[in-house]
Amino acid sequence: MSEGQSDQFSGRVGLIFAAIGAAIGTGNIWRFPRMVGANGGGTFLVPWLFFLFAWSIPLVIAEFALGKRSRTGTIGTFRIFAGKKFAWMGLWTAWISTAIGFYYAIVAGWCINYFRLGITNGLVGKEVDTVEVWNSFLQNSGEVIFYQFLIIAITLLAIWKGAKAIEKANVILMTSLFVLLFMTLGLSLWMDMSDGTLDGFLFMFTVDWDQIGDPEIWINGLSQSAWSCSAGMGMAITYSVYMRKDEDTTLNAFTMGLANNSISIIAGLAVISAIFAVSDDPLGVVTGGSSAITFLALPEVFAQAPGGGIGAWVMMTGFFLALSFAAITSMISTVELCVRNFVDHGFSRNKSVLITTGTIFLFGLPSALMWIKLDSEGVAFPEFLEVQDHIWGYGLMFSGLFIAFSIWKYGYLKWRAAVEDGSAAPGFKGYLGVGVSAFRDDFINTGDNDLWIGRWWDLLIYLAFPFLFVVLMVSYFGDMIANTDNVWDPTNPHGLGIILAFWSVVAILFMILNKFLVARPLFRNVPEGADVDISMLPGGSDELIVQVGDYPPGWEHLGEKEYTVSPE
């Protein structure tokens, strides 16, 4: 095996920046303030913070641990950890992320366009009607596609060269994002304070103890935490493939989760205090539709920033640049997740990147072009895009469940094996003693970690996770069933029928594809000297799983081809 076959981040900071970049997206900046507004301000922060530790971080720990050992993307990870029959779960995870990428590129393009508008002062002034600006932009498909293309091109450049390039892009973008958001926050607080009340700050940090028991707020806290940290999406699996051999996964997970929430707080406070500073009914504004608040309300709010035109310009460009950066870094991880899976299966990186970005561009076109409608208030919105989000957004929950499933399965197999060789007792007690903690013992507390993970993690993964998963599903779908007309009609774009129809088609297709998937060799990206033995895992007996540079019997031709086209 030659040097350079294994692609790695240059250091821990690179990995962390990339992971944070994946986690921080537009959701932190436009979804979080809405959730705060709709769920009682400070009251919302309690469950949101609670679930950071009770859901998001534990899941990310699991993802890092999985990827660090499997050294493959999502498909390979499931093939190794859950077994040959379950590679399709990894395909599901990859598909959900990629399908979101189809339209996310367009959303990221909106952000860039608004940055452009901010620079050229296209959003400030008495004669500017932000609705008109938004509507004419959205209805101009040429422009929308141009910015979509621009985003994909930037993403392609950032990941073309692999981990080191991704890392560099993320370091630059994330650092700028921090700076820009802090700047925006400063201006916002100044605006909020200038009317003498700082009411945005008060609202955001006051707990209403009468409301704290409201299950809705807790469910919203959970979903916001999970969505915004990208927990269970497979991002952390993907990036941990590029970890150096002795990386500390747990500390990384905590850092990533806390950094994500830090950004949410900064962005949320910036948005909320700016709106509270100028609006008569700030909660009406802040709880409005998400893209609306960002592209309609905030430009108007920012236009009233102190310092006249300069303040407004700084605020506008700063905010939308930060938003664009957040979107681009998420786009990078989305594309990389898909690319990694191609590379794992023997495609060259260049080819994988081109296939992925090309597909994301083409499959995103319908979202950019189709069903641009006006809502009852005359504001344009892309309904096809919205429907895509409706269908695939909820699919993320299953990706998380599949990850937990792999862990449960590993624990069970470990205990069965231990019973066989007599080192563990049969029965439930024996399972509790050996099985439940097996994954944690073997893959998390490896000795490389600075933070030792205790029994609480097992409790969360084995008990809290399935419980909360069911609560989330039941509450979301129950809500949808209760509040949607014709909810089972698969032609209703907002119903449950359409979700179930698409999910089942995709899941069945993937289960059929599973056979072909596991007939291909899988190449693991293993750094030299790393202890990534998988013989105790279901994938350990799979002869087609090899390390990069090796070729399983009958597949040597792949290597020859690879070398002939490889530029290096």
Next chain:
Amino acid sequence: MNSRISAIMLFTSVTSMMALSLTPMISVSAQDTGGYTPNQLWSDDYVDSVLPWGGDEREQFNEYHDYDSMKLRMMRLAEQNPDIFEFHEGLNGGVNKRGDVTTADSYEGWHYNHASPWMKITKDVSGGELNPFVGDNGNYADRPDVLIVGNHHAREWMSYSVPLMFLEYVAFSYDNIGYDNDGDGKIDEDPWGDADGDGELDDDGDCLSLVNESRDSNGDGDDCGPGDLGVDEDFSEQWITDLVNSREIYLVPMLNVDGNIYDREIFCPAPAWESCPSGGWRKNLRNNGPEPLPDLTQEVDEDCDGVDLNRNYQFEWGWPLGATVPLIPGTCTPAEDERAGISNNDVYTGPFDTTDNDGDGLVNEDNVDGEDDDNDGRLDEDWAGGNSEPETKFIQDLTEMNDDNGDGSTEFKATLTWHSYSELVLYPWGHCTGCESTDHEQLIYHGDVLAEYTDYANMQSSDLYPTTGDFCDWQYGVHDSYCYTMEIGTAFHQNEIDIKHIAIRNLGVSFYMAEIADNPREKADLGLSGISQQFIQEASEVVLPEYGDIPIDVCLDSNFPYSLEMKNTHLMWRMVKPTRQQSDYGPREWSTTDWEMVPFQAIEESCTLRDGDNNGTVLRATVPVSDVITGELHYKAMLSTLSGSTLFEYPPNGNYNVLDISYRAPYGGVFSSLALFGVIVVLVWGGLGVCLRLIMDSGDEDVIMDATLEEGST
């Protein structure tokens, strides 16, 4: 703030009112010679008068139903709407009010042996009490009943078409709240009658905004009159639903099945409006025979047979105010031209009653007239005749045996019968000229409303011509039921191109009768005393308290005999709130809660009625809406009186008011927010700091900056 933001971001009353049409639409005055064409305002289907339930030419009212197709359609509708419709034919029979034993056969026509088909209409029609004599379920003691009868007279084809259209609209509108009948994007903006009191039926002004030549779409010479496109065209499905939920409606579209079949199939060859331009078969098919000679043939003898069903009711039966019997009983003089309407026994009242009804040895000594003619202390116990026909027996027994609360009197406090033609609203009496009933003023009051709905003339029945033994005199005289005879259209066999618009013109009448069926007398009294000045607070009049529940007042006339019983007097409310599942990329999504009710309480305050009388009574309801809730509050008041009149709705016509509610709770205190901020700072930023510190300390990060700045690949 910038007003643009509030206009866009908030779900303001502007949009909601556009959607829910609670604002009076921009009224276009009649002088304004408008400029719209119908297609600019309405949906194509509405302009083309396509009725929303589709179906064939008969279901679309482009052709007349016949008995068979009508019955089939009624059965189909009953099957499709089993929660509100129950189909019947005739009655089961049993021992009736007078002690006579009847069977189902007693109600079948003499000639073709069909009983009249009819529909029972009420919510949960298969629930409630079963009436074994009548055969219907869905009898509820607390639901007022209304009886609507069409086609006493065989040739009056519009008189069964109108009740059929009523039935179709009930089926279509029930629980179909907010249907946009004319497809103009506004909901329920033009109810029946002149709802806004501006003297124009066209409350939303859409017909009046048309170009001149389009204003009289039914061609009756009356611009923007009832039945024209755009007039009273978008009524409230909520109101219809409320009526079906709270009333029992007995709909008999075709009473005279025998006569109708005969008229259609034999007497007037199709098209009837050409073969019988001004006449037709009127009566049922009683075989009068050439008595006392035996009738050798069972064929219908057109010169002789039949009884005028609307002269066969017992009240003031046969009182000779005109030549209403064959000149010589048992003999029949051939008419010169019956198809042209010239006939000498078309109003035959039926045979004299020769039995001693009370068994006192005297015959016909106390006819049904509301007076004890023989001073024996018993009223109307030995009648001279009437109710001799299966059809009238059916109406008599349906009326008298429908006694849900067991008080001995019929449930039908309001009754309606359809006839054609003359464009009139007729109220009792019919049997006497120059006389007034004790409810004269009240009967005129409701009759005026029906006349307003239809633009027909309201008059006392006998002012048209005196009658004897007619339906409404009997319903009112014997059963104290407010009864109206609608004389609709301009011909007996109205040309089929006119069916639809005449039926639409008369559509609201049946609903109004259902509405007043609870207590028509009191409703007339209240209407006469001007309760239209009562109101519920508009959204702009509601005072939103800084925190807690929201009080909403109605202002009532101090003489209004309100009841506070929660069942019929309450404030209905619901919220439209943003849903929990907001799309990240679409418009804000809303969900609507179910209607709930809260009671009213009388408040020791007075209010100013709309006419400036400041001595109004305040009833207040408190709506439990938390101060952290945002969205729209929908509310309306339902009131009832002590004597049981119900469905006084504020606002009227099934509408409701919309109040925008914003977040009212305080935003929070300085110290508590600083405390939580501190906790967040320590946990999140502090935690992040610790993590970063640990990473630094782990020692293998001597090349952080190098790593990040180092060039590309190895």
